[in-house]
Amino acid sequence: MSSVYPTRVPRQPLRVWRWPRQEHLLEQVFRRGPPPFDPFPSIQDIVDAVLCPVTVVHRTYHGLHGALSGPRGIARGEGDHFHRFVSILKSNIALGKRRLDEAFSLLRMYCSMEGLDADSESNLRRYLSYWLRRKRDSLDELWGQGPRIFHEVHVSTINATFREKRDVRYPVHGVIDEIDTINKRIVERTLKGNENDSNPPFLEDFQVWLQWKVLTSINRDLFPDILRNENFQDYDLIVETPYRDFTIEKNQSLFEEWAEDALAWISDIARSSVAISDAWQNKGHHTRSCSIGNEIEECYFARVACYHRRWRYPERRSTLHASLGPIYKALYNEQVWVHDLLLYQLTKMEQDADLNFKSELRRLLTGRNIYPLEIEENIEDNRYRVKIDETVRMSLVEEVQDENLSFDLLFGSFSVGLRRRAYLLLDEIETNPEDGRYVVYIEGMDGTERMNAFLLRGLLLKEDPWFLKRLVQQAVFSLEKWGVDREDRANNHVAVRLIDTLFGPGTLRARRKKNEFQQ
Amino acid sequence: MSFSNRERLEETLEHFERRLNSNQVDAISSIIDEPVQDDCFLLPIIDGPPGTGKTTVGAYASLRAIFEGKSQSVLYIAPTNFAASQAKQTFERLGVESCDVVWLNPRSSRRDWDRGVVGARYDLSDLGPNDIRRLRSVPIIICTPYMLGRVKKGGLRPSNTKVIIDEFSQIDPALFFMILSRTGASADRYLRGGYALLGDPLQLPVVTTQRELMQNVLEFILSHHTIDGGLNSLTLQYRMHIEICNAVNRMRRELSFWRDFRPLEPSNEARFRDLIGLGYEYTEQNINNGCCLTSEELKEILDPSYTFVVVNTDKLRGSTDEEQTQSGSRRNEAEAEAAVDIAIAAHQAYHRQHERLVPQIISPYNAQVCEIKYRLRRRPQALGISVEESVITAYKSQGKEFPFVIVSLVRKNPERRIGFLEDEKLRAQIYVACSRAQGKLILLMSQETFGGKPLYEELVNIEGSRHALLWGWD
Numbered sequence: 001m002s003s004v005y006p007t008r009v010p011r012q013p014l015r016v017w018r019w020p021r022q023e024h025l026l027e028q029v030f031r032r033g034p035p036p037f038d039p040f041p042s043i044q045d046i047v048d049a050v051l052c053p054v055t056v057v058h059r060t061y062h063g064l065h066g067a068l069s070g071p072r073g074i075a076r077g078e079g080d081h082f083h084r085f086v087s088i089l090k091s092n093i094a095l096g097k098r099r100l101d102e103a104f105s106l107l108r109m110y111c112s113m114e115g116l117d118a119d120s121e122s123n124l125r126r127y128l129s130y131w132l133r134r135k136r137d138s139l140d141e142l143w144g145q146g147p148r149i150f151h152e153v154h155v156s157t158i159n160a161t162f163r164e165k166r167d168v169r170y171p172v173h174g175v176i177d178e179i180d181t182i183n184k185r186i187v188e189r190t191l192k193g194n195e196n197d198s199n200p201p202f203l204e205d206f207q208v209w210l211q212w213k214v215l216t217s218i219n220r221d222l223f224p225d226i227l228r229n230e231n232f233q234d235y236d237l238i239v240e241t242p243y244r245d246f247t248i249e250k251n252q253s254l255f256e257e258w259a260e261d262a263l264a265w266i267s268d269i270a271r272s273s274v275a276i277s278d279a280w281q282n283k284g285h286h287t288r289s290c291s292i293g294n295e296i297e298e299c300y301f302a303r304v305a306c307y308h309r310r311w312r313y314p315e316r317r318s319t320l321h322a323s324l325g326p327i328y329k330a331l332y333n334e335q336v337w338v339h340d341l342l343l344y345q346l347t348k349m350e351q352d353a354d355l356n357f358k359s360e361l362r363r364l365l366t367g368r369n370i371y372p373l374e375i376e377e378n379i380e381d382n383r384y385r386v387k388i389d390e391t392v393r394m395s396l397v398e399e400v401q402d403e404n405l406s407f408d409l410l411f412g413s414f415s416v417g418l419r420r421r422a423y424l425l426l427d428e429i430e431t432n433p434e435d436g437r438y439v440v441y442i443e444g445m446d447g448t449e450r451m452n453a454f455l456l457r458g459l460l461l462k463e464d465p466w467f468l469k470r471l472v473q474q475a476v477f478s479l480e481k482w483g484v485d486r487e488d489r490a491n492n493h494v495a496v497r498l499i500d501t502l503f504g505p506g507t508l509r510a511r512r513k514k515n516e517f518q519q
Numbered sequence: 520m521s522f523s524n525r526e527r528l529e530e531t532l533e534h535f536e537r538r539l540n541s542n543q544v545d546a547i548s549s550i551i552d553e554p555v556q557d558d559c560f561l562l563p564i565i566d567g568p569p570g571t572g573k574t575t576v577g578a579y580a581s582l583r584a585i586f587e588g589k590s591q592s593v594l595y596i597a598p599t600n601f602a603a604s605q606a607k608q609t610f611e612r613l614g615v616e617s618c619d620v621v622w623l624n625p626r627s628s629r630r631d632w633d634r635g636v637v638g639a640r641y642d643l644s645d646l647g648p649n650d651i652r653r654l655r656s657v658p659i660i661i662c663t664p665y666m667l668g669r670v671k672k673g674g675l676r677p678s679n680t681k682v683i684i685d686e687f688s689q690i691d692p693a694l695f696f697m698i699l700s701r702t703g704a705s706a707d708r709y710l711r712g713g714y715a716l717l718g719d720p721l722q723l724p725v726v727t728t729q730r731e732l733m734q735n736v737l738e739f740i741l742s743h744h745t746i747d748g749g750l751n752s753l754t755l756q757y758r759m760h761i762e763i764c765n766a767v768n769r770m771r772r773e774l775s776f777w778r779d780f781r782p783l784e785p786s787n788e789a790r791f792r793d794l795i796g797l798g799y800e801y802t803e804q805n806i807n808n809g810c811c812l813t814s815e816e817l818k819e820i821l822d823p824s825y826t827f828v829v830v831n832t833d834k835l836r837g838s839t840d841e842e843q844t845q846s847g848s849r850r851n852e853a854e855a856e857a858a859v860d861i862a863i864a865a866h867q868a869y870h871r872q873h874e875r876l877v878p879q880i881i882s883p884y885n886a887q888v889c890e891i892k893y894r895l896r897r898r899p900q901a902l903g904i905s906v907e908e909s910v911i912t913a914y915k916s917q918g919k920e921f922p923f924v925i926v927s928l929v930r931k932n933p934e935r936r937i938g939f940l941e942d943e944k945l946r947a948q949i950y951v952a953c954s955r956a957q958g959k960l961i962l963l964m965s966q967e968t969f970g971g972k973p974l975y976e977e978l979v980n981i982e983g984s985r986h987a988l989l990w991g992w993d
Contacts, residue, residue: 032729033728324696479696493710
């Protein structure tokens with residue numbers, strides 16, 4: 001490996017992935033301290049780790065994610081909006097609801113609903129123009145075909161393997177932008193790249209390849225009926241930019257090596273501080289180095305996290321930094337206990353080899369994290385009346401005693417399912433929890449009619465507690481990077497003075513002095 | 520930034536000021552004061568146990584700081600959205616117009632400017648320029664720490680803002696640094712108003728799997744620095760009858776993690792204020808047999824001369840062990856039935872003018888809350904009780920007070936396991952639940968299961984008490 005990698009020493013591949021033991025999965029042990037198992041990485045995590053091992057440090061301890069945002073110029077979030085809009089457009093055409101010539105008026109509506117500003121709308125309009133120029137014919141053919149293109153497909157496996165001779169199994173989960181059963185394609189859509197590019201945007205080819213690897217590692221029995229007979233081994237892998245479609249080769253030995261290298265970094269950095277300094281010494285991609293003034297252009301973290309100015313004040317920054325180390329780690333551990341363990345539980349519940357263990361896990365999670373339901377009626381405007389399965393009806397009533405619960409709605413199985421956001425509308429007249437009936441707001445239901453559906457609590461949405469820990473990590477990290485240089489400003493700045501007093505020798509008081517009261 | 524009813528509000532505050540005790544006055548002065556001083560840094564920390572009016576002190580100090588020109592505006596931070604809505608109510612009780620104290624929350628759909636409730640997405644894309652201007656001109660914004668990204672992004676507070684952090688027992692060090700980062704960490708505009716911490720360090724704790732995050736911010740500060748001159752301790756409480764106060768003090772002593780334990784003292788007006796003192800009349804004849812307790816038993820439990828009653832649920836007819844529900848929570852059917860019996864009997868026996876007493880039932884378990892609600896709805900005698908509001912979890916009871924409280928502890932099993940009710944910190948839920956009561960507190964617990972456990976043993980240690988009763992106790 002080393003000869004082709006000028007910038008970073010290859011990581012020794014893991015001999016075994018640290019899986020959670022049965023007693024952890026069955027919640028028979030108290031959750032405390034560092035989790036004795038590896039995290040459950042996402043496709044995005046692995047791609048970021050391939051980009052640079054330091055991204056794993058930022059992801060793990062500083063709550064930053066999505067390092068590969070593309071070069072400057074593309075606003076963060078625009079790619080997601082473009083993809084979501086294309087999904088809506090395609091679904092509407094496939095279901096015979098909207099004609100192609102309504103694309104721009106539909107975009108106007110989308111931007112208005114999403115509250116996008118004029119600049120973003122204008123950018124999306126420009127990307128859409130390029131994209132439509134190439135896609136007009138295929139979209140015409142799509143008219144009235146019914147739900148045969150699936151967007152936002154959630155996949156999760158415990159059986160991903162890389163390189164033929166190695167039998168180490170890894171867990172990976174993620175979301176595939178599009179599975180097109182008409183043209184037999186798996187599509188990764190991106191705004192990156194230019195009109196004249198002859199290669200796909202940086203690492204997008206690896207990403208779609210990895211999605212395909214995950215999808216094909218899942219047992220066919222776990223696919224929803226509508227996808228069960230598809231042979232994904234034969235599918236084309238496409239990276240789609242507004243300007244061009246790139247077909248990606250599936251037999252990629254280099255990608256296999258990269259994936260294992262990335263997973264070794266993810267495992268090591270989660271458990272060892274030595275690995276963190278290793279990561280800094282190996283910063284950069286396998287083929288592209290990274291340093292101040294010579295950053296990898298596509299890496300967002302290089303701009304916002306790796307290289308930043310050193311301020312003079314607060315003077316006690318080093319003590320602050322030392323105190324924050326264990327806090328970052330604790331916040332990360334909490335996420336693994338709350339979030340990653342649930343991913344293991346849900347995936348093992350469907351994919352473990354032991355039938356008894358699987359049914360035990362299902363019994364544990366049903367009514368606690370998953371709530372099977374039936375969609376009864378489309379009321380209007382993405383609002384549906386659903387009926388919760390009788391066996392878990394009261395459990396859901398118990399859960400909603402606490403406020404602000406958010407859910408994902410998954411169609412199919414957890415291993416391969418269509419993921420939609422769902423909000424329980426508890427104030428609606430037709431909502432009757434004791435009867436198991438709820439009015440639910442569901443985004444983008446098209447194409448899901450024949451699938452099993454279930455609510456999933458506390459996993460993917462950004463409002464969930466585990467995700468809030470990431471926000472805390474981000475905020476604390478930005479506090480560490482912040483400061484001022486001017487002494488007069490530092491002397492009057494409450495935050496600077498508080499940090500310097502708290503971690504320095506100054507006097508800290510919680511109340512006025514006695515004589516001041518008397519005055 | 521100004522209040523729409525400033526003159527009237529100042530009058531109300533003047534009237535209110537006369538009722539403040541010296542500890543409260545000290546605490547308010549500390550909050551208002553300049554944080555950066557010549558020889559020290561002033562970080563006001565108000566240790567306010569239940570009923571001592573800490574949130575009121577925080578609200579009053581906020582208003583004073585603005586009126587006296589010490590701060591241009593206030594950012595009031597509560598650990599949860601529920602606590603934020605409670606804090607908003609406190610401001611409104613002091614006379615602030617709803618539109619002058621805005622609760623900033625994460626749901627776009629929850630927006631009502633007149634009621635002072637504004638939902639906003641993380642990037643503020645759902646707010647127009649006029650909405651942003653309105654938010655910038657509101658004197659007081661209340662929100663959770665997670666909303667501070669929005670506050671910062673929209674520049675919703677000026678640099679001369681006082682940041683008040685309420686219920687700091689639920690603020691871990693990480694969250695505290697997040698608050699510092701989102702409110703103070705800006706190189707081009709420096710925060711001058713300062714911070715203040717309010718709370719009871721013994722109340723609801725940070726719930727986490729990590730030791731480093733179990734400390735609340737006060738514990739963290741104390742582990743790094745000594746606090747010169749001690750905290751602002753509020754020890755005079757205006758809520759609880761002395762018997763309930765004594766029970767709460769016994770729990771406080773058991774929960775206290777530092778040397779500086781100070782018992783709560785009831786104010787003169789609250790000292791012997793039982794249900795009768797609160798204006799309720801008691802009509803014993805209205806008590807009928809319940810499903811689980813006879814009228815005679817209920818009369819004994821509800822006797823107004825006992826303000827603190829512990830009912831041993833082992834002695835209930837048809838006593839049952841707890842069961843775990845599918846959601847992982849727990850319930851105890853017989854105990855739920857007894858709670859309903861007591862609630863209905865109290866509802867029938869106590870009335871004030873033409874209004875019947877509405878008892879409050881609190882349990883630390885969601886499943887028990889659901890079970891009690893279910894049973895209460897099936898009883899025609901409970902018609903006057905608003906079930907959804909009268910049966911709540913311990914978490915939801917925080918910041919509230921009720922004349923009559925029934926606490927159901929649920930746990931009863933031969934192994935004497937009481938789960939998180941034994942946890943060093945999480946058992947504070949019982950402390951919170953019990954300290955909501957003003958005139959009468961009834962605790963339902965199994966002697967066999969809880970007997971001998973440190974906190975609970977202290978709780979039932981009523982030797983010499985004239986107004987306490989251990990019902991069915993061996």
